[in-house]
Amino acid sequence: MERQGSLRVVSILTAAFRPGPIAALLLSGLLIVAALAGWLLLRLPLDGGMIEEAPSASVVLEATDGEPFASRGVFRGTALTPDNMPRWLKDAVISIEDQRFYEHGGIDLRGLLRAALRNAVAGRAREGGSTITQQLARLLYLSQERSLTRKGQELLIALWLEHQLSKDQIVARYLSSAYFGAGAWGADAAARRYFGKEPGTLTLAEAAMLAGLVQAPSHFAPTRNLSGAQRRAGTVLDAMLNAGRLTAEEAAAARAAPAELRTPPEAMPGRGYFADWAEGETRRLAGSLPADARARTTLDLSLQDIAERVVMQALDREGEHAKVGQAALVAMSHDGAILAVVGGRDYQASQFNRVNQARRQPGSLFKLFVYGAALEAGWAPSTSVVDRPVRVGAWEPVNFDRTYRGQMTLRDAFSRSVNTVAVQLSEAVGRDRVIEFAQRLGVRSDLLNVPSIALGSVETTLLDMTTAFASVAAGRRVEPYLVREVRARDRSLFTHLPPTAASVLQPSTQAALLELLLSSVREGTGRAAQLARPVAGKTGTTQDSRDAWFIGFTADVVVGVWVGNDNSSPTNGVAGGGMPAVMWRSFVAEADRVKTANVRASAGAHASSSASVPPAPAPALSLPSASRPDHARMREPIVVLDTATLRIGQDLVRLAGVEGFTGQAADQMARYLVGRDVICEAPDASGHRCRVGDRDLAEVVLSNGGGRAAATAPPLLRRAENDARRARLGIWAAPGRSVSGTPP
Numbered sequence: 001m002e003r004q005g006s007l008r009v010v011s012i013l014t015a016a017f018r019p020g021p022i023a024a025l026l027l028s029g030l031l032i033v034a035a036l037a038g039w040l041l042l043r044l045p046l047d048g049g050m051i052e053e054a055p056s057a058s059v060v061l062e063a064t065d066g067e068p069f070a071s072r073g074v075f076r077g078t079a080l081t082p083d084n085m086p087r088w089l090k091d092a093v094i095s096i097e098d099q100r101f102y103e104h105g106g107i108d109l110r111g112l113l114r115a116a117l118r119n120a121v122a123g124r125a126r127e128g129g130s131t132i133t134q135q136l137a138r139l140l141y142l143s144q145e146r147s148l149t150r151k152g153q154e155l156l157i158a159l160w161l162e163h164q165l166s167k168d169q170i171v172a173r174y175l176s177s178a179y180f181g182a183g184a185w186g187a188d189a190a191a192r193r194y195f196g197k198e199p200g201t202l203t204l205a206e207a208a209m210l211a212g213l214v215q216a217p218s219h220f221a222p223t224r225n226l227s228g229a230q231r232r233a234g235t236v237l238d239a240m241l242n243a244g245r246l247t248a249e250e251a252a253a254a255r256a257a258p259a260e261l262r263t264p265p266e267a268m269p270g271r272g273y274f275a276d277w278a279e280g281e282t283r284r285l286a287g288s289l290p291a292d293a294r295a296r297t298t299l300d301l302s303l304q305d306i307a308e309r310v311v312m313q314a315l316d317r318e319g320e321h322a323k324v325g326q327a328a329l330v331a332m333s334h335d336g337a338i339l340a341v342v343g344g345r346d347y348q349a350s351q352f353n354r355v356n357q358a359r360r361q362p363g364s365l366f367k368l369f370v371y372g373a374a375l376e377a378g379w380a381p382s383t384s385v386v387d388r389p390v391r392v393g394a395w396e397p398v399n400f401d402r403t404y405r406g407q408m409t410l411r412d413a414f415s416r417s418v419n420t421v422a423v424q425l426s427e428a429v430g431r432d433r434v435i436e437f438a439q440r441l442g443v444r445s446d447l448l449n450v451p452s453i454a455l456g457s458v459e460t461t462l463l464d465m466t467t468a469f470a471s472v473a474a475g476r477r478v479e480p481y482l483v484r485e486v487r488a489r490d491r492s493l494f495t496h497l498p499p500t501a502a503s504v505l506q507p508s509t510q511a512a513l514l515e516l517l518l519s520s521v522r523e524g525t526g527r528a529a530q531l532a533r534p535v536a537g538k539t540g541t542t543q544d545s546r547d548a549w550f551i552g553f554t555a556d557v558v559v560g561v562w563v564g565n566d567n568s569s570p571t572n573g574v575a576g577g578g579m580p581a582v583m584w585r586s587f588v589a590e591a592d593r594v595k596t597a598n599v600r601a602s603a604g605a606h607a608s609s610s611a612s613v614p615p616a617p618a619p620a621l622s623l624p625s626a627s628r629p630d631h632a633r634m635r636e637p638i639v640v641l642d643t644a645t646l647r648i649g650q651d652l653v654r655l656a657g658v659e660g661f662t663g664q665a666a667d668q669m670a671r672y673l674v675g676r677d678v679i680c681e682a683p684d685a686s687g688h689r690c691r692v693g694d695r696d697l698a699e700v701v702l703s704n705g706g707g708r709a710a711a712t713a714p715p716l717l718r719r720a721e722n723d724a725r726r727a728r729l730g731i732w733a734a735p736g737r738s739v740s741g742t743p744p
Contacts, residue, residue, distance in 0.1 A: 057289040058183060058193075061278050063299045064337075064484070068262070070275035077188025077292065079176040080199065082168035088204045089187060090171055091245040092211035096236045098132040099243050101171070106133040106162035107155055133158040136174045180213045181221030192292045194222060196262035204246070204254040209233040222261055230258055270308035273343030273353045274299055278482045286486040286493040293493065296485040298337035302594050303557075307331060307340040310587045314563075315345055318579055323572040327563045328354035329587065330466050334558060334639070335498065336478040352566075359445065359459040360547045360564065364417045364525075364576070365540025366456030368468065368513070369438040371414055372505075374425040375512045376437070381411040381519075390420045392451040397423050400541070400575075414516040415524025417539060419455055426454035440504050442467035442478060456540060466551055466560030472513050473536070473553045474639075477504045517552070526550060528581035531589060533667050534674070539576030546570050550580035555640065555670045557591065559584055596664050638678065640670040643706040644698075646678075646690075653680055655698045656687035657713035665706045665730055672700075686712055705730020 058073040094101045100108050108131050130138075137157035161170060180190035190210050191199040202210070212232035213220050222229035237254055240246045274297070282295040311327050319325065331340040343353035352358070371379075387405040390397055399419045413421035426434050434454070435447045445460040447453060463480060470478040479499055486494040505513070517536035520526045525539040529552055537552020546568050551560040561580040564571060574580075639647040644660025646653040660666075678697065680690040690697040701707050702720035708731075709721040725732045 057293065058189070059279060059282050059289055059293045059295055059486075060193075061275055061282075061299075062294060062296045063301045064297065064339075065301070066296065067301060068294075069271055069299065069301060071183065071193070072275065072279040073183065073289075075182075075184040075189035075193050075292070077176075077184075077186045077190070077192060077199075080172045080187060082166070082172050084200060085168065085172045085175065086187075086199050086202050086207060088207035089175065089199060089202060089210060090168075091243075092204075092207045092236050092240055093175060093214065094132070094171065095239040095243045095245055096211050097135070097214065099239070101132050102167055104131060106131060106158035130154070131158065132174050133161050133170055136170060136177065137161060139174070139177045178214045179217050180210060181217030182223045189292070194261055195259065203257070203259070204237075204250060205233065205257055206259040208236040208240070208254060209259045212236045222259075226261065233259065270312075270342060270347060271299075271304060272347040272351065273355070274304065274338070274341040274482070276351060277338075277341065277343075277353060277356065281481075281483050282486055282494075285483055289486075289493070290488040293486060293488045295483050296487075298333075298339060298482050298484060299341075300331075300339040303331055303340040303591055306590045306594065307342045307587055310583055310590065311342045312345070314579060314583045314586070319345075321572065322563075322574050322579060323565070323570070324563045324574055324579065325565045326354060327561070327583070328358070328462055329559065329561050329583065330355045330462055331557050331559045331587070332466060332470055332478075332480060334470055334474045334478070334553070336467070336470060336480045337484075338480055338482045339557065350566075354462065354562065355560075356461055356463040358562075358566075359461055360562065360568075361459055361542045362456040362465055362549060363540040363542040363547060364419070364422075364456060365465055365538055365549045365551060366438070366453070366458070367414065367417065367422045368472070368517075368538055369434050369441070369443075370422050370426045370429075370454050371410070371516060372441075372472075372509065372513055373429045373433045373437040374410070375509045376506065377429045377433070379410055379425070381409065381414075381512050381515050383410045384408070385410055385413055385421050385424065387413065387418050387420050390423050392423065392427060395451050397452070397455060411516055411519050415519040415522075417520075417525045422454045423451065427451070438468065440477065441471040456542065462549075462560050462562045465549070466558060469537075469551045469553060469560070470558040471504060472510065472517070473558060475503050475505050475507070475510045477502075521552065525575075525577040526552065526581055528577055529585045531585065531592070533671060535588075537581075537584070539581060541575040541577075544570040545572070545574050548574045548576045548578065548580050550576050550584045552584060554588060555667045556595070557588065559587060561587075638670075638673060640666045640673070642666050643669050643701050648678070648680070653690065654683070654687040655701065656684070656689055657710050657717045658698045658701055659708040659710050660701075661707050661731060668704075668730075669701065669706055703729075705732050707731070 058071060058075040060068050061070045061072065062068050098108070100110065134154050137154050141157055142154060165173070175187040177186060179185055180187070180193075182193055184190040184193040187199050187210060190213070191197055191202055191206070194210070195202070195206050209222065209229055209232070212229065212235060215232075219225060220229045220232050234255065237246070237251045241248065241251050278295065278297045278299070282293070283289060286293065286295075307329050311329055315324065315327055326345055327342070328344060329340070329342040330338065332338050341353070341355055343355050343357075344350055375381075384407055386407050387399070389404065397419050400417065404420065405416075405418070408416075408418075408421075410421075412418075431449045431451075431453055435449060438447060443460055443464045445458065445464060447458045447460075450457065467478055467480050470480075477499075481496055483494065484496045485492065514536055517538060518534060520539070521529050521535045521537050526535075526537050529535055529537055529550060531554065533554060535552055535554055537550060540549035540551075541547070547562065547564045548571065549560070549562050551558075553559070561584045563574060563579050563583075641647060642660030642662045643665050644655045644658035646655075673692070676692050678690055678692055680688045682688075692700060696716070698713075698717055699720045702709055702713075702717050703724055705724040705727075709717045713721075724730060
């Protein structure tokens with residue numbers, strides 16, 4: 001009986017807890033949901049998260065005048081917190097992305113239904129229903145895959161985030177993680193990238209623009225689509241107004257003062273060569289970069305635009321007929337600052353920089369080092385040499401035109417680029433000496449000691465050869481550089497310091513080389529590069545015209561040009577005195593016009609045009625040695641920095657009583673000083689007093705309109721200035737007249 005009673009009790013209990021059909025269905029549904037949730041969680045990507053790891057810290061590249069022109073790397077700013085989150089930015093993002101953000105628990109069913117209906121009516125996906133919490137889940141934990149699995153994972157993580165974080169924490173993390181275009185991840189990075197400021201100082205207009213970017217950052221990024229970004233910002237302001245998060249007056253004020261960018265646009269393709277090069281130098285010089293580094297470079301945007309235009313026009317005009325597929329140009333100041341770079345015809349098609357990466361034979365350009373070594377060994381421009389057949393072992397070099405001219409001076413042989421004389425000189429002074437001379441002036445390439453080195457059979461870069469010419473102009477070893485300063489917010493990471501390199505040329509050798517280079521352009525193979533002012537330079541052409549070069553300098557800049565083909569195929573007889581020399585002249589002549597226009601525009605103030613660069617040296621002049629009591633004259637190279645400032649050898653000379661000008665006035669002064677003796681007394685508190693012949697140099701400058709009289713100028717100099725002003729000479733020329741006043 002007991003056993004039967006127990007069985008009856010069990011039967012009753014079982015019946016009591018047996019679920020009905022509805023309960024069983026609910027239980028089964030819960031088990032399925034739990035199993036699905038577990039399956040979704042198990043399939044979460046281990047390396048998930050749409051936020052990309054930065055391959056390298058960001059850096060904004062600025063031109064020499066401070067104008068940004070390119071950016072490189074990924075920008076990551078500081079994470080926002082609820083305490084430092086800008087109010088306008090928070091309200092703008094919530095208004096445009098998730099107006100019911102504070103009302104839902106991570107999933108907005110009403111928003112999902114509304115988006116589904118609108119997409120069905122439109123026949124396409126035009127609106128998303130994801131909340132800010134869902135978007136944060138996708139950014140932090142999920143991949144970019146578009147599937148039902150990822151959507152389910154997104155919903156689960158959104159619910160979990162709402163349980164773990166406050167609403168303000170969620171929106172702060174979202175703003176710190178979202179992509180805002182142009183390489184900027186997070187609102188802090190975007191504020192600095194686009195507006196150069198911290199997020200806390202954003203205006204309403206700026207906040208609205210940033211909030212409008214997160215939906216389609218690549219499309220709306222103001223660096224590539226400013227008008228689209230501004231229209232999108234207007235849409236955000238409308239959404240904020242409708243949501244009651246700003247007043248009509250505030251919206252009207254924001255529309256009246258739209259956001260202004262302080263950022264480079266999408267880099268112009270031609271500037272990419274310089275930007276890539278400068279980025280690498282920035283990282284090398286400054287080491288590990290913070291997220292918001294800025295580098296002030298040496299790039300002169302005016303010269304860069306001219307360089308790109310000249311190269312493209314030449315290739316478009318002559319490239320096909322000349323069978324020339326590529327060209328490169330580099331311009332630098334005499335202290336080595338790289339002012340403009342064109343590394344090839346099309347940066348988008350090829351990022352290979354033919355200025356510093358391509359190794360080509362320089363041809364007759366290499367004769368600079370052969371003649372330089374010979375001049376050091378005792379030869380002179382007037383030394384007599386013989387153009388005749390030459391044989392070195394089994395090698396018999398010939399001249400370009402396969403003729404021989406017999407006896408001539410070293411100057412004539414250089415200007416006509418005679419091959420046989422160059423070989424004779426190289427063999428006479430020794431190839432080792434030629435190689436040492438080239439390396440001393442800046443050629444970094446390995447140079448083989450072979451007889452044909454005299455004719456440039458070795459390989460080097462356009463950068464190395466242009467640097468060597470700059471060393472001749474400066475009289476010391478020039479080191480090219482692209483970065484002046486690297487900084488991050490208020491701290492400096494790197495500052496370029498002027499080099500202290502000693503002279504690499506004896507003044508007499510430098511003067512003789514300048515004479516040869518001037519003659520090459522004046523009456524030799526470089527005649528196509530002639531300007532209205534002195535030009536020193538040299539042509540170079542290799543066998544079968546595979547490479548053609550012209551490198552030269554003026555009182556403003558050192559410029560190197562190369563043309564040829566990447567596969568080293570022959571051109572259609574292009575020589576260095578042809579297409580490269582013409583391109584060189586076009587670049588410098590247009591740069592001169594820009595510089596002159598800038599000088600005229602700034603008349604009445606110290607001339608400092610955007611295309612102005614440190615002037616080149618005039619031929620060597622005389623200066624008494626301050627360290628020698630007998631004042632014996634020493635031959636020293638002169639550099640006209642402006643009409644009141646000269647660099648003579650290693651000494652800086654400032655004319656007392658004169659406020660100097662650069663530009664055309666300085667060019668005229670440099671021409672006037674060629675071949676004249678300059679004698680300067682030791683400086684006093686007001687500066688140097690220098691004589692040219694029996695005339696005071698300061699009086700010469702002022703009487704020809706080359707500068708202004710300083711406040712401390714004596715009556716003689718003030719009268720000279722007044723005379724030039726009445727005669728409208730030099731800087732006092734009437735508008736529309738060419739600046740005159742060349743000293744007598």
